[in-house]
Amino acid sequence: LLALGIGLLIGLILFSIAIYIFSSLAYSAIARKAKYPSPGIAWIPGIGPLIITSKIAKMHWWPILLLVGFWIPYLNFALIMVLAIFSIIWLWKTYEAIGKPGWWAIMNIIQPVGLIMLGIAAWSKQ
Numbered sequence: 837l838l839a840l841g842i843g844l845l846i847g848l849i850l851f852s853i854a855i856y857i858f859s860s861l862a863y864s865a866i867a868r869k870a871k872y873p874s875p876g877i878a879w880i881p882g883i884g885p886l887i888i889t890s891k892i893a894k895m896h897w898w899p900i901l902l903l904v905g906f907w908i909p910y911l912n913f914a915l916i917m918v919l920a921i922f923s924i925i926w927l928w929k930t931y932e933a934i935g936k937p938g939w940w941a942i943m944n945i946i947q948p949v950g951l952i953m954l955g956i957a958a959w960s961k962q
Contacts (some may be wrong), residue, residue: 856881858951865958869934886923893929895922912944931957 837931860878863885865873870892878884890896927941936957944950 855951857886859861859954860873862954862958866930866934866954867892869929869958886919889923889926892933893926895926895929936960 847859864875867878867888871896872888872892875888877887880887924941924944927944931940932938940953940957941956943953
C-alpha cells in the first residue's frame with residue numbers, strides 16, 4: 837500500500853511538471869506573438885503567466901492586489917478570488933491581442949479544455 841502511494845505521488849509530481857512545462861512554453865509563445873519584450877517571464881512558477889497576461893492586457897496594477905491580499909488575514913481569500921476573476925479578464929484580452937476569440941478564456945475554467953485552447957492560441961498560424 838505504501839509503494840502504491842509513493843507511485844501515485846511520483847506520477848502526480850511528473851504530471852505537474854509536464855503541465856508546468858507545457859503552459860510555460862505556451863505562454864512564452866503567446867508573449868512572442870503579442871510582441872511582449874521578455875517572454876521568458878512565463879517560466880516563473882505561479883505568477884509568470886499572470887505577469888504576461890496582465891502586461892499584454894495593459895492592466896498593470898495587479899501586484900498591489902497580490903501584496904495586499906497575501907498579507908492581510910481574512911481579506912486574502914476575497915482578494916485571491918478577485919485575482920482569479922481578473923486573470924480570466926487578462927487572458928480574454930490576451931487572446932484578443934493575438935487574434936483569437938476572447939471567450940476562449942472562459943474555457944480555462946474547465947482545465948483540460950483550457951490547456952488545449954492555450955496550445956491552439958500559442959502555436960496556431962493566425
